[in-house]
Every structure is written in C-alpha cells, then in structure tokens.
Amino acid sequence: MIDFRKALLRAAPALGRGALSFVVALALVALLTTWAGYDAGVLFHTLFAGAAGDGYRISESLLRSIPLVFTGLAVVVSFRAGLWNIGADGQFLAGAMAGTFVALHWNGMAQVLMLPAMFVAAWVAGAFWGWIAVWIRVRREVNEVITTIMLNLIAVQILAWLVHGPLQEQAGAYPQSDAVPAAARxxxxxxxxxxxxxxxxxxxxxxLLWLLLFRFAIGLRLRAVGHNPRAARFARVALERYRILAMLLAGALAATGGIVEVSGVTGRLYENLSPGYGFTAIAVALIARLHPIGVLPAAVLFGALDTAARALERDLGVSPVFADIVQAQVILIIILLETPAIRTRLQRALAGVQARMPFRGGEHA
Amino acid sequence: MSTAISLHKIVKNYGPFRALDGVSFEVHSGELHALLGQNGAGKSTLMKILYGLSVPDSGEIRLGDAVLRPGSTKEAISAGLAFVMQHFSLIDSMSVAENLMLGQLKGASYSPRKLIASMQDFIDRNAFELDAAAQVGSLSVGQKQRVEILKALYRNARFIIFDEPTAVLAPHEISVLFATLTALREAGIGIVFISHKLDEVLQVSDRITVLRDGRTITTVNTSEASAAQLARLMVGHLPAPPPARQSADISRSTPVQLAVRDLRVSREDGSPALEEISFELHAGEILGVAGIDGSGQSELAAALYGLISPEQGEVTACVPANRIGLIPQDRDEDGFVFGFSIAENCALDELDMTDAGDWTVLSPQESDRLARERIEALDVHCRGPQQDVAELSGGNRQKLLLARVLARHPRVLIAHNPTWGVDVQATALIRDKLLRQAEAGTAVLLISSDLDEIYRLCDRFFVLFRGRITGWGDRNTERSRVSLWMTGKEEGAA
Structure with a gap:
C-alpha cells in the first residue's frame, strides 16, 4: 500500500519551496504593478477572485489546466528519458486533428464507440508525431530539439490548411471545422x-505515468537511459528502444490533451486551438521537477494564472499585454527560484551564514 | 619563516552523519604534507572545505594569520590555492595552451599561434615535457595531470592539493609525477598529497597526517614514521594479508568459459583499439591483463561483455550472458546512475540478471530488501537503500558495485582495475573476493594496470600494448621482461 503520510512528508520540502517561490513571485509582481501605477491591493484581489473567487472561477481555472496536465506529462516522460521534446504543442495538435477528423467523418457512431475511436486516433497521430523526431534522432543523430520545433510548425500549418480547406465548416464563414456531434463530447x-x-x-x-515510471521495470530503464546512458548500457538496457518508447508515449499523452480539449471544451477545430500549451508545459514539467504527480498542482497553478490574467483584463480594464506580463513574470520567477544552480546557491548562502555564526565571538574576535 | 595555510577544528555533518569532527591541518610552503586515510575517513571532504567547495559547519580556514571566508573558492584561489582533482577539469577539444589560458584571458581575442608559442615557453621553463599545441583529448592520463599542474602554476598557485594523484597513473607515470612534486616543493610550493597508499606517502612526503573516521589521529614527520605504525593508525587494526594463491595449473584441466579468437576492435575514429587478440579463459583461474592504461583494456572489457561487437574474430561465451559479471573501470560513469538511489541501482542490475520484461512490477520493499542484502554482503557504509549513490565515497561505491556483480553468481567475472582509488581495507576485501570466486570455479579476468596486483592474484597473464598482446607470463616471469612488454618490446610467449 502507498503510505500517504510518508509520501507527503517526503514531498514537504519541495512543496514548501514551491510555496515560497510563489510568494516571492507575487511580491515582485506587487512591486511592478505599483510602479506601473496600479493599486497592488485591488490587483491582487482581482487576481485571486478571478482565479478562485467562486465555483465558476475555480471550474474555469481547472479547465485551463487540463491541457497543461497532458502536455506537461508528455514533457515529463520525454525529459526523463533524456530527450528534449519541445514538440508537445505539435503532438497536441496532431491528436486534436486526428480525433476531430474521426468524429466528423463517422458522425453517426454510437457514443460508446465514438469517444474510444477518437482517442485511439489521437494516440496514433500523436505517437506518430513524436516518433518522427525520435526516429530521426536515433537514425541520423539529429538533435530532437530542432526536429520537434519543426514538427510543431508543420502541425500548425496542417491545422490551418484543414480548417481553411477540407475540414472547414459547411457554412464556410469562418476558418473552423463543424462542431463534432454530441456523441463526441x-x-x-x-x-x-x-x-x-x-x-x-x-x-x-x-x-498511470507515475506507476509506469516508478513501479515498473520499463520506467526504471527509461529513467536510467535519461540519467546516465552509459551506465544503462552497461546494465544491458537497449537505449534506443526506451528513447523511442518515451517519445511514443509523450506524443500519445500530448495528443490526449488535444482531443480532450476539442471534445471537452471547444467542440471544433480552429487555428489557435493551442495558445502554446506545449511550451507552457515545459515550465509546468520543470516546476513539477519532472514528477508526474507534481504536474497536477503545477498545471493548476498555470491554469489559475491564466484565468486570473483574463480577470485582470476584464474587471480592471488592465491591458491584456500587462496581464500577460504579470503571468509571465510569475512563471519566470518561479522557474528562476527552482533552478538547481540558484537553489544550491541559496542553500549554500544559508549554510554559510550558519557556519559563521557560532564563531562570531570566537578566538579571533 | 614560511607561510602556511591551515584548517582549525573543522566540523562537517551530512545529516546525522559527522564526516569531520574537529579536524585541524596545515601545510607550509615548500612542504609536501600527505593526508593519509582510508576512503570515507574524510580526506576529500576536508580538502573540499579548504578549497571552498564545501562549507564547514564550524571551524575556520586561515592563510597565515588572515581568516578566509568558508565556502568561497574565489577566496581560496586568490589565496594561492589550486586543486588537482581525480577527475580533471580540462576541455578535451582544446589545445594544451588554450586550456592553460582558460579563465586567464585578458581582452576579447587572442592569436592561437602566439598563445601556443608563449605557453610552450612557459611549459619549457617549468621543465615539463608537453606539446602546447596538442589537443588535450589526445593526451594520456599522466599528461593531462601535468596540464592540470601547469594550470595551477600558471595561476601562480602557492599551494596545490592533489587528490589521489597516483590512482589514475601507470607505474612509470607515477615516478614522473613524484619527480615533479619534488621539483615543485623545491620551488617553494606547499603540497597536500591525499592518498591511502602507504609506500607512496613514505616515499615522497615530509610530514604525514593520518585521518580516521573524521578525526585527526596524528601528524608525524615522515623520517620518523614506519609503514606498520601508519597502517595501524590508519586502519585501527592491520588488515590480514591476502591468502597466497596455490597452483597455476588448475586452469589447464578445467573447461573453457570464454574463448576469444583473433579479435579486432576499432575506436570511433577508426583507429585500431585491439588487434589479433586470442586467449581462452578457464573456469577457476584468474587470468591477468597487464599493460599501461589505454592500451585497449576498456575496449577488451566492453567486447567481452558484449557491449561492442568485434569487427573481426569472435568472442565465444560458454555461459549465459547474465552470468557474466563486469566491474567496469570507470565505476562512476559506467557502473552507477547518479541521482538514483542505491535501491534503484541494484534493481537495474537485478532486472538485467533475471532478464525481466518491461512490465515487471518493482516493489519498493523488494528493492529495499535486495539493496540491503548487497549493502550487508560487503559492508557498504551508507544511510540506507534510499540514499543517492552519488553521496557514497569511492571505496563504498566500489564495494557496492562488487556486491551487485557477485549477486549474479557470475561464472565469468571481468574486473577492470577493481582496486583503483580504493582504500587498504576495501582493496584487501576486493582481492579476497576475487580469489574466492576463482576458488569457487568462476573464471576471472583481472585487467589491471597495477603489476603488483597481477603478480599477487593471477595464475597467468598477458600484456597489452597498443591493442596487441606483446607477451604472456606468470608469477615466475621476471618483471623486467614484463616492463619491456608493457612498452611494446615484443617477445615470445612464456
């Protein structure tokens, strides 16, 4: 059985640090907003009320965090295998496109078949999108950072072509697809x-990803490949196999995010379906320290920030640019404080102060 | 009166573990002060504190009478301190000259030709034999170490700390190093020489400080010290000498476990790493592979373990792959996943050993139990199965690695420099285990650049030079002949 108390105790330092960085981030935001001529008090009130003021706001915040969970998990699994997958956005779109295509093409299907068919289509498309990058890496040693970024661009263009062409709504008014049938929602x-x-x-x-990474042989091997490929090789782990697996899995996870977004929120495809979820996902994954469970609170944090930023814009009439700045600032500061180098420096500085304290009045005073 | 750099009553805790308990140490300029102790005694921790890489919990660091800020490498460097570590901090893709200049460059650009000329001049002035234009990656370990020393000199270091400098060197390189150390001392540089090798310490040092379990046991003048006395101080009690190996003939009659025929392996750049290697490894024997480091030993180990496929010839194993055990030379890079716990590292092995599928469930309790078994089997000092392997001392890591390999019940055991950088007790333990394995019928291949070790443990051995076998010998072979083989003078088999 999982001992939750123990698990919580073990996670306590990380949670504490996370909370601290969030507070520091808010303090700095307060400085900036005061300097920019806003009342920090009102601003914070709007921020919090906007993100979690009532049931509706909480629901909206959680809603925004769902795609970030999926793309965040995709980043976690690939980074854990030592692959710098910047392509969660493209994989997200691949999943959304494939799933929507299935829903629109076989729009008569019963609900019991419809959703599974859409998800399977999304997984295949997302895994394929991830596979392209890792295959090029394994075969030609081309860095996956480059290929995944390029594949993002390609996915965006395919989406644009679809909603302007083959999948454009019957009415032909907007560059968007028809709504998927109710069975697909x-x-x-x-x-x-x-x-x-x-x-x-x-x-x-x-x-599931946590189980896979930490409770099954496949996860241990995958992480070993990411952490120290040389030692993994000496333990006779087939490096390429786990790199490929990681990217297939990453692609399928991000793609799930894509189809869930269409099926749960938008109901149709359009060009800006992803406002860069796949990129925010990298920040989500890093703040979560590449831990699948940590992705949940991290994604909620980002989702809430996003809803809060919209509330600023709507309720205070703050320019959307400024709302974006606030959001970006919080993210930057959290990441900065969570950077290993800075963390150790902070710890060292604290230890240094402690080290000198007892000798202040000592023999050389 | 010469200046001295000193540590006073240093205390350092790692969690509940007290690594250093009020240790004091000093080194004068023009003195070679050895810091002797077993692995885990706290030698490296102490020197990291001196160099500002680690912050002590209490105590202070002084240069002469001035107190240095703890935990500041910057201040340590400006006090004239340099640290030559076991893992060099050199950039392989750059020339010797560029490595020397790195961090010292004034202005935004330099002319490579002028730089090489001036650095060559600097190298020659210090009577080092090195080509300033050579790429560091192409140098031998001993040469790289000399680049590190030159780097320290170029920064006008007045005190140089050497962390187990002989651990990575071939015998002839050790004598070159000792000559260098003597010259540095005469030039007025203070040297700290971290070691656990008694004979070396007695040979080169002026004074010896013995550290045991995080405490200073004593500081003595080398001229007044004896090996037996030091060993007792260092270990607490004397390790038993390894049992003498009996006959050399068991090998002939026992079955062949591993056969190598006309093996040829190339490096990544296409140059040959091994050529025309043929031998048979019998059950119950210890076959030695001697030779200067870098003569193809790593490639041999990897080829026998099945990690690289031979370009020509063949390796035939008469035992299943999971009953072949390997202790790789670079235990930190090849043997462990740093950042993983002891339990996770053991589990990774166990999965390989049992040919477990990807969907094998890992139970934390089971992993912990396995890890505990390994820890207890060889008395690995650690906080428990969940500790990150990166936090273990070198000797303890090696013991853990051996425990993991032995848990396979190997029928073929390949050990590549298994006692490198390992303290007296652990060395005795490792050698004892190898002998016992052979007695129990395991075929042992001991690849070692320590000729004493080869003579002490092996029934027979061959010598590698530039990827070729240059001679075969056994315990009765004269060492002078062997050292000729080690430098490439080929001769008939013994």
Missing part, C-alpha cells in the same frame, strides 16, 4: 459549469 462534471470529464482523465493519466 465529453460530459461536464457539474451542471452549469464547463469543467468536464477530461479532468478525471488527466488525474488518471498522471497516476
């Missing part, structure tokens, strides 16, 4: 709120 969790069953899928996905 994920149910909402609470009447009147937009939060949908994708949230449950996201939590399950995080738990």
């Amino acid at each position: 994920l149910p909402v969790l609470f009447a009147g709120l937009r939060l949908h069953a994708g949230a449950i899928i996201a939590v399950v996905a995080a738990l």
